[in-house]
Amino acid sequence: MTRPDLLARLHASRLARDQAGLLRRLRTVDERTGAIRRVDGRQLIDFCSNDYLGLASHPDLIDALGTAAARDGVGSGAAHLVSGHHREHAALEEELADWTGRERALLFSTGIMANLGVMQALFNAGTPPGRNTALCVQDRLNHASLIDGAQLSGSRLLRYAHADADAARQALRANEGQAALLATDGVFSMDGDVAPLTALARVCKDEGALLYVDDAHGLGVLGVAGAGSLTEAGVSPADAPLMMGTLGKALGCAGAFVAGPADVIDGILQFARTYVYTTALPPALAAATRAAVRLARLDPEGRRERLCAHVARFRQGAKAIGLPLMPSRTAIQPLMLGDADRAMAVAAALDAQGYLVTAIRAPTVPPGSARLRITLSAAHTNVQIDGLLGALAAACPASPGGA
Ligand SMILES: Cc1ncc(COP(=O)(O)O)c(C=O)c1O
Structure with a gap:
């Protein structure tokens, strides 16, 4: 008896995802301290984790x-x-x-x-x-x-x-x-x-x-x-x-x-x-x-307050350079880019500057709404946030109707 081949079906789905530029890939972190990750022998500042209070390495x-x-x-x-x-x-x-x-x-x-x-x-x-x-x-x-x-x-x-x-x-x-x-x-x-x-x-x-x-x-x-x-x-x-x-x-x-x-x-x-x-x-x-x-x-170390101050600093900085941040007051500060290839390109440009921000694409978000899900943490410093803003300004020139 012949039946549809499950492995062939999986292979075809994976190929289709690859051809659509939507394949997901793992990156292996060798070491992490606070917001710093060592990946492929390079140090990156992580702006996409959910460690909002920086407690993971407390x-x-x-x-x-x-x-x-x-x-x-x-x-x-x-x-x-x-x-x-x-x-x-x-x-x-x-x-x-x-x-x-x-x-x-x-x-x-x-x-x-x-x-x-x-x-x-x-x-x-x-x-x-x-x-x-x-x-x-x-x-x-x-x-x-x-x-x-x-x-x-x-x-x-x-x-x-x-x-x-x-x-x-x-x-x-x-x-x-x-x-x-x-x-x-x-x-x-x-x-x-x-x-x-x-x-x-x-x-x-x-x-x-x-x-x-x-x-x-x-x-x-x-x-x-x-x-x-x-x-x-x-x-x-x-x-x-x-x-x-x-x-x-x-x-x-x-x-x-x-x-x-x-x-x-x-x-x-x-x-x-x-x-x-x-x-x-x-x-x-x-x-x-x-x-x-x-x-x-x-919160004896005032981490929540530090996080709030980071969110305000990042949004103000983004506004100044015309970045179209989504309307959020939380630690999650997505930058909508729309096209998946564009989101991947901006993420790669940030990576080259030492910032880790994974692009989020379909099917995690609706097609056409690919974004950088930038997240802030009490573990970040003002210098790191300003550095990310500088890298974003270079990687993602201002679009009208920004933040
Ligand atoms: C809203 C929401 N609910 C549930 C989960 C799943 O949590 P966990 O990572 O512990 O499985 C996540 C995160 O990944 C989430 O964002």
Whole structure:
């Protein structure tokens, strides 16, 4: 019997991507300290990481990791529900719940797994396969893991126009009587803008939908004590019962958590397959993350303020040289270039000047909206930011209607 050849199909897709100039390539970092990376024997200043507070190489985290690894070993050895749940995990969960003002938090190994797991639990528990009529209403620009989470859960995915709370309301109104989750990024990962959380919370309240906020890029950066975009918007846990945060971005570690009412979190623990069937994060990493939470929360070194000052300096400098930055007040400051080849060329020119800014192209962003996703970190210095602006001015001559 002949069948279509899966390997040939993959090969053809890869070739098509290559011919469209959209092939993705790995670059290997040999060493990193703060914002500096050594790549291919050259030092580059990284302006595209998510280490917004510069905590990834903080001595407190490194000490906590080493001390805990010396005591508890490296791997957790098992899934949480088997024998992998360590007191460092439990303590971290308590501290994350306290920080975000929720009853309970549950650790996941990655943000993607958290989003897939939450949707599995909410949409699949108690629903016979193929009988799922629940709705998942999402911002068009949500992160891939939210979109995939909805699709894999078998819920009906409806995507509304970006940051348009009225469009979200219409989508819900048109499907009255069906269970619904409204999921949004708190800070949009490729655009850097903040979701209209107050308006979305209102819509959810009026329309009887459950609000779920993925605060991967808000936690540690926005709101009082860095508690995230919901805190900044003044949306209470009663109005946004479930939130997700990642530990590999502003916290400089790895992993993620979901936080909410204790009984809801226990429900997620029961039914999220990406929680149940995977090895727990290393306990030493949980210990390092506890150190990161303390630093992010209390901010004794004024890192959040430094980051804010860097964002203001970069935007002012970009305006002065006419760079068309997108309207963002967060650490994510994308420069829209449109054409993928142009984005690659500008990234290469920056690289030649010692700046690492990876071009973001389709399918990560819609075709024709390739960009440089420039990110700022408290680990940067003013001199480095001014240097990047100088390199951008040379690589990317001013276009009308800039920043
Ligand atoms: C909004 C958003 N959610 C989820 C994730 C996934 O998080 P993780 O890298 O921990 O899998 C990311 C980042 O990559 C993200 O930007």
